[in-house]
Amino acid sequence: MAVTAIQSEDGSELTIRIQGRFDFSEHQSFRDAYERTDKLPNQYTIDLNETTYLDSSALGMLLLLRDHAGGDTANIRIVNCKPDVKKILLISNFEQLFTIQ
């Protein structure tokens, strides 16, 4: 499984981990990861520690998650980015939409 989702016990936080390449082939599994929650979390964490590459469709998927999580009021942190991955996020200035750590 390249995409894994873990929801905290009280359901308030959802952590999604992506292993390997984050591109269009992960579209469905990434969607499932945040759509299949019983309780709508108020905090999302995207852990890219094991993500090796990010393409433009991955950026699009992050925008979909942001929309799902409330758009401008969404609370999404992107954590543990490798330098190459972080660079792609910063080129598109996604730090204006997400908290990148």
Added chain:
Amino acid sequence: MELAEGSIKILVADDSETDRMILRSLVLKQGHRVVTAEDGQQAVELFILERPQLVLLDVLMPVMSGYEAARQIKQLAGEELVPVIFLTSLKDAQSLAECLDAGGDDFLSKPYSPLILQAKINAFNRMRMMHHTLQVQRDKIAGHNKRLLQEQAFAKEIFDKVAHSGCLNAHNLQHLQSPYAMFNGDVLIAARKPSGGMLVFLGDFAGHGLPAAIGAMPLAEIFYHMVAKGFSMPEILSEVNSKMKQVLPVSGFCCGGMVDIDFDSKVMKVWIGGLPDCYLYRTKTKTLDVLTSKWLPLGILSADKFDTGYEIIEVDYDDRLYLWSDGVIEAQDDQQHFFGEERLKAVFTNNEEPDQLFNEIKESVFSFIGEPTDDLSMIEISMVPRDSFSDKPVPVEASTIRGARNWSASFEFRPETLQSYNPIPLILHCLMQVPGVNLHSGRLYTILAELYSNALEHGVLGMDSSLKASLHGFTQYYAEREHRLQQLKEGFIRFWLEHKIEPQGGVLVITVADSGPGFNYQKMMNRITEDTNYHGRGVNLLRSFCRRVEYSEVGNQVTIEYAWNNELDSAHKGHH
């Protein structure tokens, strides 16, 4: 009796009458129809006449052998599968092999079992039908594919006209686009501004192929229309962003870079949203300035959150700005290594002849990757003198509603408007209602822009134009202008427009007044006659276009008269 496959017509060819009769009754009993031939020649003739679906052939017959008949029948059948089964008393392997070599599908040695013969007829009939179904489906798919390719080629023609067009062939531009598919997600468009400047946009839609290319259509349309109507870069970006937000799915967006080039003041205004670092090569010093993406791609933020900022860069003639999609640094070789920034920068370091830079980048990327696997676009924009363009900027499209022939109008713009709105396109649009005037749109735009910026900057905002002359003057000047504009609490600019018909054409009288303190125009007019290099307030420019330029009041009001001759224009046009 198995009749699931339906009744077919079977040709039986045997020179022995007894054998013919036995076969005939067997086949009839199975529910099929039969035609019979006495030799090979007759078999071929009957095949042409009756078109049977299956053939039972004796090998040894007079006139023409079964082998030869099989060859001819197979050739006549063409792509259709007509199973040929040999019935023979020959038993040696050589003869049996020859049955198949001649095009036969199977053989049965005499005496044969009627049961086996019936089973073979059924089996071959099933195969025949499968073959037929396959061919029908194949033809259908081939037909669909052919139509799809034709439609794509047609769509690509439209797409290329819209998305890769404008003045991309101008002598100060060099561009490259390698389509990954028939359509790519990259847009490259350029257009001359009515004022003589140029706007260039390079965009990269998320995704590939047709889905990505579709978004390019409205983008390009908005770009060309707004540039031609004299809108500024922030206004165009803002409009494009809103449109992209409206038409693209949530996960879709367009990374891009837009550059507004002013050939008179040698200034480039640059907006980059989501493109990798772009380079400015300063030819004199052989140095690279790196321009980083500072804005979000288009189509993500709603109109009220979209930031229409840009960087102002002062450059010299022959300096070059490079914009590219991520396909350049992310170009991969067969070991999946990226081309990367190091290799890209090395091209600039090793360059000796700046005119060759573009080709050297291209060659360096292509020799690295072999075959491009991703959309890859780049453009080089050189700063050149304005008068190096021989072609005239394209006039604003003539209004399709004609007939404003004798009229006047007035506008007053107040602080809230002056802070956020550029009224020139509105006024220009008004003027374009006048028949015949669209051929003069470039000059009228320049006149209006000059009058407006004088009234705003020197009148309402009280700016001193000498600031522009210093080294980083332009940057400072624009920053100060923006600052004062945001602080603006009172003031106005008024436009009076009047159009009158003259015998061969018409005249526009434009008066602009502002709330500023005015200036000593007497003194300035005297200096113009003494010193033709004096460029204060662009009066020389106005005087070269207009038959009358007159200041009045305390110097905060100016009236110009612009006249044209329709007959001269049409003679001029016909000459080209």
